[in-house]
Amino acid sequence: MGGAFLAAAVLARAGRRIGLPTIPLFILAGILLGPHTPGIVLVxxxxxxxxxxxxGLVLLLFYLGLEFHLDDLKAGGRKMAVAGGTYLALNVGAGLGFGFALGWGTSEALVLAGVLGISSSAIVTKVLVDLGRIGNPETRPILGIIVVEDVFLALYLAALQPILSGADSLAAAVTDGGKAFGFLLLLALAARFGTRVVGKxxxxxxxxxxxISFLGAAVLVAGISEWFGVADAIGAFMxxxxxxSTSSGERxxxxxxxxxxxxxxIFFFAFGLSIDPGDLPVVLWPVLAAVAVTLAMNVCAxxxxxxxxxxxxxxxxxxxxxLVARGEFALILATMAAGAGLDERLSPFIAGYVLLLAVLAPLAAGRSHWLARFLPGRPEPALPEPVGAGSGLP
Known part of the structure; x- marks a missing residue:
């Protein structure tokens, strides 16, 4: 366990020196020190x-829920909804089409729709801070799109869970789906109207x-959610x-x-442990094709x-x-797909896709002026360099 933590830390520190995000490096540490590669095997x-x-998965989604506020969605208004809806329609739609084109199966295509469709909020936020763009005018719609994606994420996982559970008939699927959405509605009502009581x-x-209190609440509700057919991660998110929204929220x-x-x-490291590098060449061309689709759809969006x-x-x-980066949510879907016994090619595909885009995204964002030369519209006047650019200050 200690070796896993230290190996992830050492590799991440080395990557930081060349501006790489930590998520793909944690996965890489798991791949290099897992049972499928020669040399030291930690686990x-x-x-x-x-x-x-x-x-780790529960805490990732719990943290995302803490950062998300319904007031953010209301404040963005129609523009945020249109921009976020367009982004999802293009990327999720392209992901679904890509999944069917691969011919791996309907359930696999539905998983790939989410994998290709939703950005990594962790990497997106890190890129904005590292490049000193927090105060830029386009940052508001970027964060707005992330907020809309978070709302979609909860609904999407709730809808996907009955499909991945392998219901053997339409009636069973409807029953499972109804139970899941009923519990999700109960959590939503508690989040909307029970905040004051919970806060006390x-x-x-x-x-x-x-x-101890918030950790116990997050893990308990995550476990109960799974029992009702809702992904444990969504229970933690709620x-x-x-x-x-309580008075203790900031603490x-x-x-x-x-x-x-x-x-x-550890979640990302453990995911890397499950990846056999020998499986990656089998999905190389699908990964490259998926990256090309994602880049094209992001430009359109x-x-x-x-x-x-x-x-x-x-x-x-x-x-x-x-918004190109894909990360934690794609890996959550990979974990769910593996647990549901879906096509074995999904895990190495998602690992390769996430690794490649997580590396490409910060590099592309830092050189976005190259892309701007080919886009329509009148060039904006040059903005002064933000104070503290690259240091994380707005």
């Missing part, structure tokens, strides 16, 4: 880390008690959504951050969003390249 059986990996129950000045956000980072790293907001070529290029 011979990926199932040895199954519980810790599941906890969890409020405490003692950080130790607060950590708990985060609820607690994020919880700070306290859960190191837990999310530590166990999230960036142009559409820029027209909604009245931006020029440079802002359009920034939107298109910043």
């Amino acid at each position: 011979a059986d990926p199932h040895d880390l199954e519980m810790l990996s599941a906890l 129950l969890i409020r405490t000045k003692d950080d130790e008690l607060l950590v 708990v985060g959504l609820m607690l994020g 919880i956000l700070k306290l859960v951050h190191p837990l999310r980072d530590a166990f999230g790293a 960036g142009i559409a969003a820029a027209r909604v907001y009245g931006f020029g070529p440079q802002a359009t290029a920034n939107i298109s390249t910043t």
